[in-house]
Amino acid sequence: MNTPTRDLDRPLAPPRAPGRRTTAPVLVPAVLATVLGLWGLTRQDSMWRDESVTYQVAHRPLGELLALLGRIDAVHGLYYLLMHGVFALWDGGLPALRLPSVLATALAAAGVGALGTRLAGPRAGVLAGVLFALFPATQQYAQEGRSYALVTAGAVWATYLFLRGLGSTARGWWVGYGVVLAVVCWVHEFAALVLFAHAVTLRLLGVPWRRWSVAAVGVLVAVAPLAVVSAGQADQQLGWLGRPSPAMWLAFLAVSALGLLLSRVPVLADRTVTALALPLLIVPPGLLITGSLLKPWYVDRYVLYALAGLALLAGLALDRIPAQLGKGAARVLAATLVAALLPASLAVRTPESRKDDVAAIARTVRKLSHPGDGVLFLPSRRREWLMSYPTLHAQLDDLALARSPAASHTLQGTELPPAAIRTRLMATPRVLVLTDPDGQPLDPLPQEEVKRRTLGEYFRECERIGAWGGQVVVYVRKAGPGSVAVRGEGCQRR
Template identity: 50%
Template sequence: MRAPSRLVTSSEPAIPTTPLLPTRATRPELRPTPGRSARRAVALVPAVTAIAVGLWGIRRQGSLWSDEAVTYEVAHRSTPDIWRLLAEADAVHGLHYFLLHAVFASWEGGLVALRLPSVLAVAATAAGVGILGRRLTGPRAGLLAGLVVPLLPAMQRYAQEGRSYALVCALMTWGTWLLLDGAEAGGRRRWAGYGAVMLAACLLHEFAVLGLIAHGVTVVLSRRRLRPWAVSAAAVIAGLAPLALLSATQSGQVAWIGAPDASDLLTFGVTALLGIACAFLKPPGRGPVGLSALALPLLILPAGLLLALSPLRPLYVDRYVLFGSIGLALLIGAALDRLPSRGMVVTASLAAAATALLPGGQQLRAPESRSDDVTAVARAVREMSGPGDGLLFTPARRAWILATPGPYAHLDDLALATSPAASGTLFGTEVTPAEIRARMPASRRIVVVQDVIGEPGDSTGRGAAKLATLYAHFEVCGTRRVTRAQITVYARPGLC
């Protein structure tokens, strides 16, 4: 039986009815709000800017420098061949080689495929720095800090190199975000995530452990609980230990690193002073971890430690501590945010962008911006040589040929015993000095590709055997200098 409806009299107020489904007007959470749009912009605008700047001139006019040539060639080896190589050399770059191996297996995109992971990594860094800046000092400071990232000359450079340094920056940025999360909210999951990201950064390049140390200093300066960070750091170091022990047996690969020169010290000093000056202009902090306590250790400590240890063992190379740019960008963004008017902020930002992109950015995208160019060397060898000519490298490093074997195919490599891939080495193996001396006189002309003066020499005796035989039985027909390489054609007397 249907219940009678309840009547509403004038003495009893009516109960307003509520729709079962909220109307459009009652669902403000489903519509973008200015606050939500601003939060998205802090990450998206820097990321899109970084992608645009990174893709600009990404091919660098078809140039390729020797470190990238190594990455390109090794990444095209089979998985077992890469493992064989890492047991002998370059274990510190192993994870990056496997990553690029997967990229090329999916897309044979040449130089773009080689460098695109670095472009995307800088975009992830810019987005993360923007979010960090918003969290530490506010949305405008975060947006400005994120936009600083792709404008820094160092970040522009390594966004377009097929090496691991930009990827380390991205992981360090998001590891820093997880550090803040753990320091402010705690929880095992947050600290476990922090440890996993930092371990990935260290496996991509071992010197990322210096960023881990900088994070420890941040925790101490912020007076947060040290124990959770220490546990995570211990786990990271334990996970890194096997790679560190293996790479220690391959330390001869960094024998080329010399003591820091005056320009290294000056660059570090100016950058550190700029960061400290910006720290004095920063706005008040928004959380328990202060901007200066986070940014200054990242900026100063990793590079400072490597420089301080140089008298014992020179290991300082600026790209090894590229992630210090995270701290610099955060400090510059916060300082720009303190300018008294919005017009001054816009003017200063546009001036900085023009300075970074117009003269400096164009130069960074030119072949001459790197210390060598294997494609230019290959063109010169092809122009200076003929079919049947002999070929020698002194020292025996064959980085010039790794990614550009075609121009050398018509030449007879007189010293080569086993190719790089077949021997499980970076540059292949050579025959004995005695066999080199026996092979060379049979050639009428020999093209010699050698490093210019100042590069590490050949301590095996093979280089001396090559040069002694050339001087004794051949004469110089012509020489050409191409970036860091010198190409000389030798011929038997009277055959130039």
């Protein structure tokens, strides 16, 4: 016997009078997200290493960019092509790098508002969209030159089309659902995990699966070529990841527990909202973090769109609180919530909110270096710190570089064998070393070991300046038989 279900084509709230449609649930969150995204957009003129990858890759000629994607980073290929187009139209530095994410976040917030309105009425929609825009993680990735805000926008609007398809006999909703989700999965393939959340929603509501199944198969077929290519690149792409840490597990469990709590308070929850929002919140990150016990692929930003589920649950709860506690208590709660989020909102706009500050490191190199100085990257992947500053990099002699990133179709180029690195280093009187902060693990690769050993035996440290997430160390050759003389006295610059 089939379980009867509510007509999902109507909102849970009392129907509005004809002609009283409101755009507030879409516009208010979108405007708020845009304002928050533009606030402190340049983050004090800072840029971290992942954004630097976007910047330098998107500036490569199209042929070189496509050649790179054949070797690594295919999972981000469509995003890089989009940014290549952006920079072709407007090479506006950090604002151009981040503005697409700001606009995508506004679109995502509008989508959350539309979902909330469809499920529970316009006030719940406004509240859900506003909450989503206020989440610190939403604000963080709204100001980041990476693909995660775009993926979130696509996943949210695909979920809206999914919801509309459940309450309609028209096939167009499902066609739109499949097309949008297929494109989003090409922006980042982990967007496909939203399919599992939607499958759980169908199971909880007890509605037919046929049309969704056809759309889902179409999405998987469409993204299969990218999945095959990126699987072959996975060791290079995600080799830096380890198993999920206890802190990651605690964060996932805490957010999931909050969503479960909101869905279990009868006066603040609704069965249909829970059936859509709770799987969206828990299933994609849950699958990714659990799967990472076998293959470490979990990073929370890969499934940023899951926060839309929390926003929907919390938006409905805030909508219903005034009826339970009174408007005064609701206002106090809202003010407390905003005050609690403000410190995090300020923090994500500082350089220290990211792992490093490539711009600050480049400024330090410019201050300490002279044209022709040697430069060494310890480890080699820190070459990324200068990749977005090609003029500065070209003024220095990159002692370990064998083939440039463009020539080798790689992100940071390839390095010489250890013996060649040692020979070039021994012939250089003054070297700037760009390295991680003290206490970081040392790469055991032969090239890295010969860099450290040669510097320790034949060079003297003259100056060390830290920048956020890294440091620049100046070395000069020690005087001795057979050594190359250092122009100037002691550690003085040439």
